[in-house]
Amino acid sequence: MARVEKRGTGPRGEHNRDEFLALVTKAAENLVRREGLRGLGMRRLASTIGYAPNSIYNAVGDLDAVMMRVNARTLARLHAALESAVTPDAAPRDKALALADAYLGFVAADPQVWSLVFEHQIAPDSPFPDWYAEALGQTTDLVARVLAPIIPDPDERRQAVAALWAALHGLASLSTSRKLAVLTPESPRDLARLLVRRFLDGPDRGRPETAGA
Amino acid sequence: MARVEKRGTGPRGEHNRDEFLALVTKAAENLVRREGLRGLGMRRLASTIGYAPNSIYNAVGDLDAVMMRVNARTLARLHAALESAVTPDAAPRDKALALADAYLGFVAADPQVWSLVFEHQIAPDSPFPDWYAEALGQTTDLVARVLAPIIPDPDERRQAVAALWAALHGLASLSTSRKLAVLTPESPRDLARLLVRRFLDGPDRGRPETAGA
DNA sequence: GCGTCATTTGAACAACGTTCAAAACATATC
DNA sequence: GATATGTTTTGAACGTTGTTCAAATGACGC
Numbered sequence: 502m503a504r505v506e507k508r509g510t511g512p513r514g515e516h517n518r519d520e521f522l523a524l525v526t527k528a529a530e531n532l533v534r535r536e537g538l539r540g541l542g543m544r545r546l547a548s549t550i551g552y553a554p555n556s557i558y559n560a561v562g563d564l565d566a567v568m569m570r571v572n573a574r575t576l577a578r579l580h581a582a583l584e585s586a587v588t589p590d591a592a593p594r595d596k597a598l599a600l601a602d603a604y605l606g607f608v609a610a611d612p613q614v615w616s617l618v619f620e621h622q623i624a625p626d627s628p629f630p631d632w633y634a635e636a637l638g639q640t641t642d643l644v645a646r647v648l649a650p651i652i653p654d655p656d657e658r659r660q661a662v663a664a665l666w667a668a669l670h671g672l673a674s675l676s677t678s679r680k681l682a683v684l685t686p687e688s689p690r691d692l693a694r695l696l697v698r699r700f701l702d703g704p705d706r707g708r709p710e711t712a713g714a
Numbered sequence: 715m716a717r718v719e720k721r722g723t724g725p726r727g728e729h730n731r732d733e734f735l736a737l738v739t740k741a742a743e744n745l746v747r748r749e750g751l752r753g754l755g756m757r758r759l760a761s762t763i764g765y766a767p768n769s770i771y772n773a774v775g776d777l778d779a780v781m782m783r784v785n786a787r788t789l790a791r792l793h794a795a796l797e798s799a800v801t802p803d804a805a806p807r808d809k810a811l812a813l814a815d816a817y818l819g820f821v822a823a824d825p826q827v828w829s830l831v832f833e834h835q836i837a838p839d840s841p842f843p844d845w846y847a848e849a850l851g852q853t854t855d856l857v858a859r860v861l862a863p864i865i866p867d868p869d870e871r872r873q874a875v876a877a878l879w880a881a882l883h884g885l886a887s888l889s890t891s892r893k894l895a896v897l898t899p900e901s902p903r904d905l906a907r908l909l910v911r912r913f914l915d916g917p918d919r920g921r922p923e924t925a926g927a
Numbered sequence: 928g929c930g931t932c933a934t935t936t937g938a939a940c941a942a943c944g945t946t947c948a949a950a951a952c953a954t955a956t957c
Numbered sequence: 958g959a960t961a962t963g964t965t966t967t968g969a970a971c972g973t974t975g976t977t978c979a980a981a982t983g984a985c986g987c
Contacts, residue, residue, distance in 0.1 A: 511951030512965040553967050634896045663898040664905045671884020683847045685876040692877045703916020724982030725934045766936050
């Protein structure tokens with residue numbers, strides 16, 4: 502009686518649950534980084550970490566859940582990048598310019614992974630994931646705090662933050678999809694600087710970065 | 715000998731090639747309008763027009779080609795909408811505001827179809843489709859002509875057009891994916907007005923829409 | 928009437944996301 | 958030590974997808 506069939510090998514004891522979650526998330530992130538959204542498939546992801554697809558379903562969930570985890574990580578990384586970009590003792594205007602620069606720098610350094618945050622659209626019926634709103638709020642609060650000294654009114658400030666955030670998103674989005682280079686040869690960073698500068702200072706301003714020499 | 719098998723019915727003579735192209739494009743557009751990018755599948759598209767999938771492959775090409783045709787139509791419709799929004803005898807500033815309003819109005823009226831233009835990213839190796847660059851150039855030229863009186867320098871104007879275009883795109887994009895409502899309750903149109911106004915007039919301006927009463 | 932060509936189609940192929948049920952390990956209980 | 962319980966892991970299967978193949982049909986030139 503040769504027992505040829507062998508199905509279900511049981512736990513390996515190589516990773517606990519949290520380690521496995523991190524393993525899956527990082528592998529998925531690397532797949533997206535190298536080949537974009539289309540390169541992230543369930544079977545492929547499973548094979549790169551040496552597990553069967555079903556193990557991912559058990560520990561993480563379906564592909565949407567995997568992307569959510571990658572996106573959560575991306576937003577956290579973006580937040581950290583922006584946080585380390587604001588120099589404490591600088592004019593609010595220059596802090597805002599530094600933030601815009603850091604944003605577009607982050608996107609330029611990791612375009613595919615950043616794109617996943619916006620390419621992956623969630624089902625239209627389910628409510629917005631709370632962790633996303635929270636992660637986004639943390640980042641935009643960073644911008645709001647920077648703009649507070651020059652836009653005192655909270656309502657006006659909130660509108661300005663949303664408008665500037667969306668504008669930067671648009672620049673980054675068109676840039677990664679190569680739809681910006683068709684319009685102008687300038688880098689998205691230069692355009693972001695122009696946008697923030699004119700938004701905060703108005704159109705009657707020349708080249709210099711700071712008012713005081 | 716009952717000849718039950720019947721494969722390949724030959725030409726129907728119901729549509730010539732151009733009519734068939736239009737039929738496929740409009741059917742695909744309606745599918746996207748109702749159910750978004752994910753609702754557009756080859757087999758489904760074929761069944762809604764009463765043909766076999768292979769007929770679409772023959773006349774149009776694969777799904778990418780179908781989306782391209784839908785997107786070309788969308789850009790043309792957007793161009794027409796923007797063109798009819800500029801009143802000939804108005805201040806450039808107000809023309810720009812009207813353009814922004816018309817843009818976001820178009821997106822709000824047809825969000826899924828508009829989103830397809832940016833959700834569908836082309837293969838990274840193939841060069842940019844020329845029809846897309848041309849359609850985009852026509853539309854941005856519209857903006858450039860409007861801004862010409864207040865931004866005389868061509869280089870500066872081109873940068874301003876690209877920056878404003880990207881900013882509007884960002885507002886529209888975050889709006890359709892419900893990522894803007896998380897930040898602020900204002901409508902994207904209001905934020906667009908704020909953005910354009912501050913970009914053109916500077917921050918030192920209150921509510922009134924026009925300078926002269 | 929006969930070939931030639933484009934049109935249309937069912938069937939097949941490979942791949943995908945996901946689910947099912949069985950097997951193996953780890954751990955608690957007696 | 959043996960037995961039961963629960964979690965982890967897996968091969969196999971299901972249904973669907975985009976796409977290709979080869980055959981069959983209609984229309985048109987000669």
